Amino acid sequence: MNFKTSLTFAKEMDNKDPLKDFRNQFIFPSFHKNKMRYFTGNSLGLQPVTTREVIGEELDDWGRFGVDGHFMSRRPWFSYHEELTSMAADIVGAKEIETVITHSLTTNIHLLMVSFYQPKGKRNKILCEKKAFPSDQYALQSQLKFHGYTKDQLIEVGPREGEHLIRHEDIISAIEENKEELALVFIGGVNYYTGQYFNLKEITEAGHKAGAFVGFDLAHAAGNVNLQLHKWKVDFAMWCSYKYLNSSPGGVSGLFVHEKHAENNSLPRFAGWWGHDKEQRFMMEDEFYPMKGAEGWQLSNAPVLGMAAHLASLKIFKEAGMFRIGEKRDLITAYLEFLLEEVNKRHQGFLEIITPKNPSERGSQLSILFKKDGKEMFNKLTESGVVADWREPNVIRIAPAPLYVSYEDCWFFADILNQHA
Ligand SMILES: Cc1ncc(COP(=O)(O)O)c(C=O)c1O
Incomplete structure (x- = not known):
């Protein structure tokens, strides 16, 4: 595609955009004196217009039915999570039996590590990416401690000296080099800081060849990049719904367990009554019989209001x-990258995009490293109505989320940089 720098071109792109009408399905923040341009769908996605209505329906049914709403409401709360399963499974390339919406993200990281981190003898190490999101690091460290180990059991693969991204071949060779000792490979599917999308298929193959389980935190991947968890034979994964999936602050999480583990009741797990065989749940028996598949990892009955927000968005x-969504993601991200590079040429290379250039190695996030005065530039953007994300020491992260960011928004962003560089 031959992009151009003019505003007219941006407007033409918007006119031709097959997803342009979806923008009207979202509520844009309006507290600023200027029109707001929203680039933080990688942090908290915008509220769909329908969210209030769907949550309102649950409140109405709670008012009308009280406890009987568990079976009498329009979407019975007893089986509420089932309303979401097939739509959520499609987003991550999973089968229904492999998917459940439940709990919060970090809770699911712990629950699945209980099942899939099973150190035995010298096979006790976990391989992860260096500078993973802090919650993942804390979860990994505390799981190691729980099993009586220390951080020495953690193999962290980072970028080479002077580089920002982690080379795929370095992950694969670290897996091969540690194949005798590796119990688990656990990586963030898209790195939160650089926006690097790892090759999950090949990492899974390498992990399995080494005799380890393989799982991914898909917080920055779900609803952003195209995933095929079932086909790639990933053992387990989890994600949140409040970033690219627009399902309310701190919203419910998704959990994936591959079909091959669906009936493996010998996997250790922390159990709760909602994971128990649903036909017998109310017999209140002492012994736990897990449901087949991902549902067997549920602890508690569904938080219906949060689930309702997710339902609105999944539709x-x-x-x-x-x-x-993927087609627009690649196009609009490439367009934004083009505009930034044009501005950069005009201003003696004042910035560097540290996100991979290759569309198959990124989603819709670009992380911009400023050579100097990044915070001042961030403040200028904020003053003009742009919502972006600042990360120390000198990075602005932006995500042109395909459902509601326009080409004109991207043009505006680059124009502010151009004015203040
Ligand atoms: C990659 C990643 N993992 C884990 C978390 C923690 O999520 P939660 O607070 O929903 O558990 C986040 C939050 O942004 C994240 O980006």
Whole structure:
């Protein structure tokens, strides 16, 4: 595609955008004196217009039915999570039996590590990416401690000296070099800081060849990049719904366990009554019989209001389809990158985009490293109504989320940089 720098070109792109009407399905923040341009769908996605209505329906049914709403409400709360399963499974390329919406993200990291981190003898190490999101690091460290180990059991693969990204071949060779000792490979599917999307298929293959389980934290991947968890034979994964999936602050999480483990009751797990065989749940028996598949990892009955917010958003994703979302993601991200590079040429290379250039190694996030005065530039953007994300020491992260960011928004962003560089 031959991009151009003019505002007219941006407007033409918006006119031709097959997803342009989806923008109207979201509420843009309006507290600023200027029109707001929202680039933080990688942190907290915008509120869909329908969220209030769907949550309102649950409040109405709670008022009308009280406890009987568990079976009498329009979407019975007893089986509420089932309303979401197939739409959520489609987003991550999973089967329904492999998917459940439940708990919060870090809770699910712990629950699945209980099952899939099983150190035995010298096979006790975990391989992860250096500078993983802090919650992942704390979860890994505390799981190691729980099993009586220390950080020495953690193999962290980082970028080479002077580089920002982690080379795929370095991850694969670290797996091969440690194949006798590796119990688990656990990586963030898309790195929160650089936006690097790892090759999950090949990492899974390498991990399995080494005799380890393989799992991914997909917080920055779900609803952003195209995933095929079932096909790639990933053992387990989890994600949050409040970033690219627009399902309310701190919203419910998704959990994936591959079908091959669906009936493996010998996997250790922390159990709760909602994971128990649903036909017998109310017999209140002492012994735990897990449901088949991902549902067997549920602890508690569903937080219906949070689930309702997720339901509202998943319907939008179903209508748009991950294929079309992916097409726009690649195009608008490449366009934004083009504009930034043009501004950069005009201003003696004042910035560096540290996110991979290759579309198959990124989603819709670009991380911009400023050579100097990044915070001042961030403040200028904020003053003009742009919502972006600042990360110390000198990085601005932006995500042109395909469902509601326009080409004109991207043009505006680059124009502010151009004015203040
Ligand atoms: C990659 C990653 N993992 C874990 C978390 C923690 O999520 P939660 O607070 O929902 O447990 C986040 C939050 O942003 C994240 O980005």
